[in-house]
Amino acid sequence: METVDYIWMDGALVGWDEATTHVLTHTLHYGLGVFEGIRCYDCGDRGSAVFRLEEHIRRLFDSAHICQMEIPFTQQQLVDATLETIRTNKLAACYIRPLCFLGEGQMGLYAPDAPVRVSIAAWPWGSYLGDEGLANGIRVKISSFTRHHVNAAMTKAKVCGYYVNSILAKREVVAAGYDEALMLDSEGFVAEASGENIFIVRDGVVTTSPLTAVLGGITRATLMQLAHEEGYEVRERRFTRDEVYTADEAFFTGTAAELTPIREVDDRAVGDGRPGPITQRLQARYFAAVRGELPEHDEWLSFV
Numbered sequence: 001m002e003t004v005d006y007i008w009m010d011g012a013l014v015g016w017d018e019a020t021t022h023v024l025t026h027t028l029h030y031g032l033g034v035f036e037g038i039r040c041y042d043c044g045d046r047g048s049a050v051f052r053l054e055e056h057i058r059r060l061f062d063s064a065h066i067c068q069m070e071i072p073f074t075q076q077q078l079v080d081a082t083l084e085t086i087r088t089n090k091l092a093a094c095y096i097r098p099l100c101f102l103g104e105g106q107m108g109l110y111a112p113d114a115p116v117r118v119s120i121a122a123w124p125w126g127s128y129l130g131d132e133g134l135a136n137g138i139r140v141k142i143s144s145f146t147r148h149h150v151n152a153a154m155t156k157a158k159v160c161g162y163y164v165n166s167i168l169a170k171r172e173v174v175a176a177g178y179d180e181a182l183m184l185d186s187e188g189f190v191a192e193a194s195g196e197n198i199f200i201v202r203d204g205v206v207t208t209s210p211l212t213a214v215l216g217g218i219t220r221a222t223l224m225q226l227a228h229e230e231g232y233e234v235r236e237r238r239f240t241r242d243e244v245y246t247a248d249e250a251f252f253t254g255t256a257a258e259l260t261p262i263r264e265v266d267d268r269a270v271g272d273g274r275p276g277p278i279t280q281r282l283q284a285r286y287f288a289a290v291r292g293e294l295p296e297h298d299e300w301l302s303f304v
């Protein structure tokens, strides 16, 4: 990965090499930590802007609240710290990773006195599923791993440990020659990918899985709104894997993956095996929004 000069840690900027932690860091052992993934885009003459920064920081606090972790900063402080980290590192475009974790001092599961620590790192990160995938679509396989059951993991929180399930799914399908894993919920309905939400399009209707067992993606919310503004009917409902096979179009959304078209699922072409017209239109709208080219959505941008 590309490195930068500074990382924000527990209230101050420190050098990249100093942003370290002890091996007895509680989160390292048990996975109770929460994080965010945010992107900052180069908006040309307008400078750089972080996309939906307040919403991401709010979700970080929601995640911490669900996990009974008290973040020793305010939301505004972390918003400011994010912008400061980007500015200090002179980054025009980057991926931003705020992380709240339980530090060292107490072991064992209970550990009520383990300190809550916060770091914010930012670094340049290109397309998550490849430029080729963004342009032409990716090949997806349904994982043999089930996505979290709602009473085993509270999926409204973006918890570090939840990603073991995602990593297993991702490794499984990449080893089999595919690009990304699609996961079903505990009742067999389509949930989400290892790190993205999913949309399908059929007869002009844009559908995404309901929030029951998936992360409430900020990109998902953005795309639902943009699709609605483009005049498409948008629905949230459960659907099955064969509905993905027979969709006219399908795509993934996520901060890292942006809007990545799906061209194939389980060796079946989706539509004619290329990004469809609605997918392409929405992808163009998404990139216009994040790059500050939709004045009606300036409220989504925090200029650096």
Ligand code: PPE
Residues within 6 Å of the ligand: 036, 037, 038, 166, 192, 193, 194, 195, 196, 197, 214, 215, 216, 217, 218, 219, 220, 253, 254, 255, 256, 257
């Ligand atoms: N579901 C999951 C499981 C998920 O991890 C993400 C984001 C989403 C949906 C989409 O959420 P949003 O970014 O708010 O639209 N995944 C992050 C982590 C990726 C990684 O490899 O790390 C991301 O996209 O930043």
